[in-house]
Amino acid sequence: MADTSxxxxxxxxxxxxxxxSLTAAATAADAPAAAPAAPVxxxxxxxxQQQPTPLPFDPKSLKGLSERLIGSHWENNYxxxxxxxxxxxxxxxxxxxxxxxPPYVYTGLKREQALRTGxxxxxxxxxGGLGGNGTADGATRSLLARHFGSFDAWETEFRRIGNxxxxxxxxxxxxxxxxxxxxxxxxxxxxxxxxxxSTPILVMDMYEHAFQMDYGAxxxxxxxxxxxxxxxxxxxxxxxxxxx
Amino acid sequence: MADTSxxxxxxxxxxxxxxxSLTAAATAADAPAAAPAAPVxxxxxxxxQQQPTPLPFDPKSLKGLSERLIGSHWENNYxxxxxxxxxxxxxxxxxxxxxxxPPYVYTGLKREQALRTGxxxxxxxxxGGLGGNGTADGATRSLLARHFGSFDAWETEFRRIGNxxxxxxxxxxxxxxxxxxxxxxxxxxxxxxxxxxSTPILVMDMYEHAFQMDYGAxxxxxxxxxxxxxxxxxxxxxxxxxxx
Amino acid sequence: MADTSxxxxxxxxxxxxxxxSLTAAATAADAPAAAPAAPVxxxxxxxxQQQPTPLPFDPKSLKGLSERLIGSHWENNYxxxxxxxxxxxxxxxxxxxxxxxPPYVYTGLKREQALRTGxxxxxxxxxGGLGGNGTADGATRSLLARHFGSFDAWETEFRRIGNxxxxxxxxxxxxxxxxxxxxxxxxxxxxxxxxxxSTPILVMDMYEHAFQMDYGAxxxxxxxxxxxxxxxxxxxxxxxxxxx
Amino acid sequence: MADTSxxxxxxxxxxxxxxxSLTAAATAADAPAAAPAAPVxxxxxxxxQQQPTPLPFDPKSLKGLSERLIGSHWENNYxxxxxxxxxxxxxxxxxxxxxxxPPYVYTGLKREQALRTGxxxxxxxxxGGLGGNGTADGATRSLLARHFGSFDAWETEFRRIGNxxxxxxxxxxxxxxxxxxxxxxxxxxxxxxxxxxSTPILVMDMYEHAFQMDYGAxxxxxxxxxxxxxxxxxxxxxxxxxxx
Numbered sequence: 022m023a024d025t026s027x028x029x030x031x032x033x034x035x036x037x038x039x040x041x042s043l044t045a046a047a048t049a050a051d052a053p054a055a056a057p058a059a060p061v062x063x064x065x066x067x068x069x070q071q072q073p074t075p076l077p078f079d080p081k082s083l084k085g086l087s088e089r090l091i092g093s094h095w096e097n098n099y100x101x102x103x104x105x106x107x108x109x110x111x112x113x114x115x116x117x118x119x120x121x122x123p124p125y126v127y128t129g130l131k132r133e134q135a136l137r138t139g140x141x142x143x144x145x146x147x148x149g150g151l152g153g154n155g156t157a158d159g160a161t162r163s164l165l166a167r168h169f170g171s172f173d174a175w176e177t178e179f180r181r182i183g184n185x186x187x188x189x190x191x192x193x194x195x196x197x198x199x200x201x202x203x204x205x206x207x208x209x210x211x212x213x214x215x216x217x218x219s220t221p222i223l224v225m226d227m228y229e230h231a232f233q234m235d236y237g238a239x240x241x242x243x244x245x246x247x248x249x250x251x252x253x254x255x256x257x258x259x260x261x262x263x264x265x
Numbered sequence: 266m267a268d269t270s271x272x273x274x275x276x277x278x279x280x281x282x283x284x285x286s287l288t289a290a291a292t293a294a295d296a297p298a299a300a301p302a303a304p305v306x307x308x309x310x311x312x313x314q315q316q317p318t319p320l321p322f323d324p325k326s327l328k329g330l331s332e333r334l335i336g337s338h339w340e341n342n343y344x345x346x347x348x349x350x351x352x353x354x355x356x357x358x359x360x361x362x363x364x365x366x367p368p369y370v371y372t373g374l375k376r377e378q379a380l381r382t383g384x385x386x387x388x389x390x391x392x393g394g395l396g397g398n399g400t401a402d403g404a405t406r407s408l409l410a411r412h413f414g415s416f417d418a419w420e421t422e423f424r425r426i427g428n429x430x431x432x433x434x435x436x437x438x439x440x441x442x443x444x445x446x447x448x449x450x451x452x453x454x455x456x457x458x459x460x461x462x463s464t465p466i467l468v469m470d471m472y473e474h475a476f477q478m479d480y481g482a483x484x485x486x487x488x489x490x491x492x493x494x495x496x497x498x499x500x501x502x503x504x505x506x507x508x509x
Numbered sequence: 510m511a512d513t514s515x516x517x518x519x520x521x522x523x524x525x526x527x528x529x530s531l532t533a534a535a536t537a538a539d540a541p542a543a544a545p546a547a548p549v550x551x552x553x554x555x556x557x558q559q560q561p562t563p564l565p566f567d568p569k570s571l572k573g574l575s576e577r578l579i580g581s582h583w584e585n586n587y588x589x590x591x592x593x594x595x596x597x598x599x600x601x602x603x604x605x606x607x608x609x610x611p612p613y614v615y616t617g618l619k620r621e622q623a624l625r626t627g628x629x630x631x632x633x634x635x636x637g638g639l640g641g642n643g644t645a646d647g648a649t650r651s652l653l654a655r656h657f658g659s660f661d662a663w664e665t666e667f668r669r670i671g672n673x674x675x676x677x678x679x680x681x682x683x684x685x686x687x688x689x690x691x692x693x694x695x696x697x698x699x700x701x702x703x704x705x706x707s708t709p710i711l712v713m714d715m716y717e718h719a720f721q722m723d724y725g726a727x728x729x730x731x732x733x734x735x736x737x738x739x740x741x742x743x744x745x746x747x748x749x750x751x752x753x
Numbered sequence: 754m755a756d757t758s759x760x761x762x763x764x765x766x767x768x769x770x771x772x773x774s775l776t777a778a779a780t781a782a783d784a785p786a787a788a789p790a791a792p793v794x795x796x797x798x799x800x801x802q803q804q805p806t807p808l809p810f811d812p813k814s815l816k817g818l819s820e821r822l823i824g825s826h827w828e829n830n831y832x833x834x835x836x837x838x839x840x841x842x843x844x845x846x847x848x849x850x851x852x853x854x855p856p857y858v859y860t861g862l863k864r865e866q867a868l869r870t871g872x873x874x875x876x877x878x879x880x881g882g883l884g885g886n887g888t889a890d891g892a893t894r895s896l897l898a899r900h901f902g903s904f905d906a907w908e909t910e911f912r913r914i915g916n917x918x919x920x921x922x923x924x925x926x927x928x929x930x931x932x933x934x935x936x937x938x939x940x941x942x943x944x945x946x947x948x949x950x951s952t953p954i955l956v957m958d959m960y961e962h963a964f965q966m967d968y969g970a971x972x973x974x975x976x977x978x979x980x981x982x983x984x985x986x987x988x989x990x991x992x993x994x995x996x997x
Contacts, residue, residue, distance in 0.1 A: 128452055203860045205310050210376070433944075475919065626933065656798045659793040671856075
């Protein structure tokens, strides 16, 4: 490589070759030069304090999922997310009031908010869909068969996504997507995954806190236990959102 | 370290120390030993072919967002996601029919499906929320002020999340969360992010394909242009989902 | 909105307004029109079969980390990643030989490869750094103090990142970054995270499979146990990569 | 569902059914009750200020990659990451000194640090590997053929991963993995992806800022241009890290 081609790009920039087109963008990457006054950020968006939803079933009553597991899952993982979200919300109002806070620092806080928000939403749905006998009635089986070709196709895919997540973390989601007009199973990499606007029907927690205490690494056995406790009456009620 | 402590864990395993508790899990990590017959997977979930939604405005009419940019965004990025999702859907039925397919290979396909599904959903909302004059009416400003403390607090946070994503990729989302009963802005890392069950109100695309052609790296200038074209009538209609 | 502005963008496209600039890109999104012959893909990159590294310590000997936990972690999570990677590698050669495979399907497979590759690399380092007495010698403490201000600052940050990951998943990494010339702790969201080119010194597994069996959700207690078993002789040897 | 099964889990907890096993973990999720004094965090890890590496070639000299594109990429995206990292580093020392900072807030900051660190490392490698004539010499072709079966297999996979990322963001990486003893191409989802301990040989930036200005959405055409400018002398030098 010729030595002359090695001159610093910084030199080029200071001699005006590229500076003109870059000034605005370079400034934009940080806080605006003339910082506006801090906005009033006092509404429920910044002050809401969430309360955990009680378990809708007796934690001793599940088949193959111990009271200790369910208790720790509800109290520590779900409950921990509630506490964390409440803490983060208070910090957001503070951070928004600082006009000199770099946006990428604010975004770091929003990411943590997104993770805890998803954790609460999905755990609510998860615990809310347990406590049943694991047997779908004929109408529900027919509805799933109509969409997936067969009830088995639905169940095979739902379980397979779960097995694919075993040893990692994430959620399996059955939801109605009103944009695509499709009822389908999805893979969510973590709590911040999801399809905004879709109606959730059934979610299965594949974070290892959902099963390690009872099953160690045997994710497939946990999936069996989960399926044996699905409350299909709740699922049927949620399925009313799917157009006939 | 003592030499005796260096004996292979494999040796320990074969002498039965750990084997018993691990067999099930080790098997579970792959396809089940006795593979079930392939399920019938022929319903719309596996056959649906999505069509792109036409732009609801004249692509020449936006202020500060060129027809070339909007055209490429709609045709290549949104349209490309539609094509890719349709292709992936066909492959899912095939993959599900193979009982020996490792679940983590299936999951790789589901991840690509999740990315394209989110891309379609959010692009639909994005283009559907443009084409307006960028001016919220009094009722909408009041509603946002009621939730965020002030309209400025909403707008400051919405823009700040966008600036934090500038140079990377992702979406800024205003949505109603019925679990938390909070109207709030969120950060989505990529198309597979979201809050299932929340009602989307406004989304801003921060992938660089949304602005690089017109603004280079000047994400903040793109955000100005985006805000100047928001169709607040559409936003007001979507806000009807928020309880009074 | 005026009705005339609602005409389909597709119509615009077919009348030639935007088609010209978009053709190349639209095609590029899928496999090239004229598919090249499949390349010969037979080297070790596509055929290598990894073997798990035996534990370098007696799994009964750790303080506060049970043989059952360590055994399952090594056999199922680390061992499972080895098996999965070996399977995926075989599928990559096949997939590469198909010139019509959409690149985003191939990428789905590469993502799974990335996750298992990282899992193997970090688990090798993790188990390889355990089995010690948890006490750093004076020279190591001095070296860390020189870079972090104090040994406590290093340890406080290392533990805090771990606590921040508790209940989720990921890794805490101490590594030497030769680009920045900085010795620093990092947060890795999952197995596919990392800093290519950096020299790893110490990693702590924060996936829940590393502690749930013994500690439930009490991540902080696991971190105590982990720190009590760090093999600082191994760490000292790895630190030789850091320039004096 | 029976009414008795609906009693709040909170009630169960307060009556002592689950409280005992959960106390430690619940506490652990936040900052420790008895906060230690703030550690001294003053070393280079917390004070280092990075400087951007000048371009090693004349930005006017590349074939098919405009000076405007390269200039903006270097100044805004790479340069922006350098500025952001320097800002974040200062905030980390502050945040570490606050013993009451929840670890998940600290982690949000570490994630932003990870993204900017990766951005700097990979951009350094990217610009450092451009400025050549795009033609690998015989020895390099042989070496890649030995590992991938053929030079074409290497190039086909490298390009295909890039095409799979087109329209999204991420990096394609060729690196030597000393754990697996394999030379291979990888997919990185974003700047925080990577394989710590691997030696980078060649990286291709697939963030849209690397090509949108010149090629719009036509990622495949950008890949052609990138390949035509690879400095294979630099690659050959980096390949010396691969054992013969």
